[in-house]
Amino acid sequence: MEGSRSETSAAEASEEIIYTSVKFSPLRAKAAQEKRAPCLWPAVVRGLAIGFGILSISLAIALIWKMSDTHPRCPEQWVAYRGSCYSFSKEKKDWNSSQESCWAKGAHLLVISDAWEMDLFKSIQTECFWIGLRNSPGSGWIWEDGSELNGIKVLSNSPVQCCGVLMKGQLQASSCEFSAAWICEKSLR
Structure with a gap:
């Protein structure tokens, strides 16, 4: 054991x-x-x-x-404002030649379409510029796009003054043969 x-x-x-x-x-x-x-x-x-x-x-x-x-842009030397481009000429021509110059750039003479645009261009206190406004016999003042000028008085000294200029913040009538600078306008769209 x-x-x-x-x-x-x-x-x-x-x-x-x-x-x-x-x-x-x-x-x-x-x-x-x-x-x-x-x-x-x-x-x-x-x-x-x-x-x-x-x-x-x-x-x-x-x-x-x-x-x-x-997005479209304005050409060089043009100013953009609220969907449009503006060009201010440095040379002077009569109204018809100014219109043709704008057309050659794919634009037209300035057509002021609303109060904001009117206020902007009335603030320009310089020499006169051709704009796209003409006095049509029997129809009154007509913009280049066919719309009527409403609610704004055009200063005129003579019935032979049939073309519109913007001078010292006012719309004035002038002889269409007068030489002036001009404002072209075209849409950004």
């Missing part, structure tokens, strides 16, 4: 469970982590954000550039 007892205690000893405790120190864990390769995520995320920002700005600029190319 003794032999079997020693075998039993050896078996019991081998079945003992050994416990051990492991303590992790946060400082040591951090130090161990720093010894490994550094984490690149913050740098990658920052780089991606900058890249997407630059791409977004580039696309916005390209879109604005494209939109500006699709």
